[in-house]
Amino acid sequence: MSLEKYINPNFTLFQKLLFLIMTIVGITLCVLLIYVGTKLTYVPNESGKKRKLSSAEKKFLFFKNFHLNIQLFIEMMISATSVMMFACSYIIVNHVYSIVTGHSGKYYGFDEFIKTWESSKDFILLLLICLSCVANTIIDKFVIPLKLPSKEQKASIRMLGMFYVIIILLFINYTKGEAKVYGPVMMYYLSLMVGRFVYFDASFMDFLHALKSAIYHSPLLILGLLTSGSLSLLGFNLGYFLERNYYILGSFYTHLFILVVLFVLHNSKLLYLFVRKPKEDPEPYYDEYDEYDEYDEYDK
Template structure:
């Protein structure tokens, strides 16, 4: 057991910069897909009237919906990375435990670790889940502050982030076949997802609304899985990421690169250069006094 088991010494700064540029290209493709999806999606008329929205209204709605979808995508990737951090921590700790068990003489000082993991494994896993939630909040509030999504939207997207990681773990289970490493993590987060849908004071309509919200944002889930899987595959193919650590660590590294790019993207406000806020339309020019004669009161005419 050595540090090289989880860190690739050949992944130099130069290679990291190359992988960062590749990640930037991948996120740019994601932004383009979100742009196209926002264009094609239905946007309700803000006035609530059954009339065709004006060009100005369409531009304003597209501006708001596009940047909202971008921030929801960022929120999902933050949530997924936080969950991935927990899954990665569990796999590493469990691997260390499996390595040192029965070899206390070879690995001096691990007796207390073995005893703690044997007796308090469930509590440690619960602590890791809490730490992942804390990490999610810190990134969401301080590092990459997202102000457009509502609390309900963030809650739905975070649940989608859990489902995102479960899909990855299911893929790793079927590909590698090492269910002992990933099944416990999936069971924990499946329980959390079920608890998010069904809790003691929830009504059936709450369940339906939560399900609708998750399905409505499922295209973001698909886009996120496509970019992360493509980047991870490329990282393993180029030798940047290691295959001998259950793959989960390499995939976690990929998500860290994605978060770095999203941090730059959000805080530099680059997307606002491509999709700018529409300018206000000037009021139409007309001769008020020619039409004023048809009204008894000028204020009534102005209405």
Template sequence: MSYSEYVAHYFQMPQFIIFLLLTAVLISAVHIVFYFYTKSKSKDAEFFEQEFFSLSERYYELIFSGGSIIGFMAVYFLITLFLKSGPFKEIWDSYKDYLLLIFMIISILLNSFCDHVLVRLKHLDRDAMASIRLTGMGYMILILCYLKFIYESNNYDTLIAYFLTLMIGRFVYFDASFKDFLHCIRNAASNIPIMIMALINLSILCAYGYSTEYLLKHNGVITNIFFTHLYMIVVIFVLHFIPARLVAKKKVKKLDGTKKSSRPPRERRERRPNRPKPVEDNSEIDVEIIDL
């Protein structure tokens, strides 16, 4: 299969629409779970908004970070699969280690593009962002463990080594203390339920794709996982506006239902006429000045 046929396969109808709709249903189910979970914790409108969007944006960031890392692994596999000869093949064989480092940097930039431009994550502070990205590393480790020990593939050993280098480079720095590391680990542990939801969605999509032969097995598992993440990123971009509208509408309804005061608003109150200030009689002062 040539590269053009390979790309065209993933845009065949109706498989493309069905897979996209299935992804949208799974992402919507995630929003519904977050909605009822947040609603059960508190009925305060401000707390509901912050908690709901915090959970949703953690899920988004997990998909963004995982997809960006899987992306550079998929590029490595596709180059190895399709690049058989030519001048670029010689360059790739000579400098692929350095090119992979460039791919790693590009993956980090793509992650920042997704969570700052594509979908702006406004409800996560710096600690929450660091913890969910660390959880994303655990998410990737589980996927790679599946490839190595369950799928029993040795084709990704080099990629696993580069991934561990990326993980160390992003989360280990010279001025980091052991206390800060434990604090980040503790925050990342709170994101485990979100990671489990992401793995369940990924498993359902991959199982459906393989059962219908929409995901081609000979293209590599890592490539199919990357395509699945691309679908999830596209659906997140399309659907993330809907929860924002619904939560904003919920807040407006709650404010409209509050008890109104019988006192008219300050803007509508009639202003009282200003009383004229008494004019002081300065005649005596003038007389004294004249006498002098």
């Protein structure tokens, strides 16, 4: 596989538009499923038991939880795409290294590159992982600004996004036989996942809290995997992505299309026309909902 084949030259503009439409359909289904899932949830009172909510409370809670769940889903996809982007970077550079070392004398002038990669590729991978965190922050601060999730929720979702990528790598690893390519990347991300759960100053309760948070948001993980997996499968079957390339690249292209759709969906605020904020806020009945100011910006 030559370097220029990483991008399919036969993936025409018309085909890209078709795939974008498919992505819009996929994200629309995600929104509808999140809508239904939010409808089925409830908020307990202080004793932890269900109680009948007033009509105003139900409307406000649905508005709040729906848009929060949407932004958590967006955060997970941003995190997964950022992680995947730098995983792909590592794989591509490693492929360049294999080409250079496999054609002795043909690629004159790559001695320094070969020496650096052989001695420091583990540190380079670690640097790429750090850059993925920076890219994640830049995207959800400036490109797709997400204001509803708390810092704790974002941290939990980013961890889930890392787990999301590990699942994709494991699937490709065991179904496509590319273990040598993905092995180092998986080990690094798996180590970070374990470190996120269990670190040297963490208590057992901290571990349980992190685990509970990850399990609570697991439906978003499943939803994201089903959406991206279905779109990637369509892309490969239709010939938009090249099977002779590393499969992770096709999955990465799929996530780029997903981010484009989410960018338009979020910044256009179309969902606030679909699920509007109630005209009157209910009286606070639960400490978590004492502050409603964060939603005032969407009244404009």
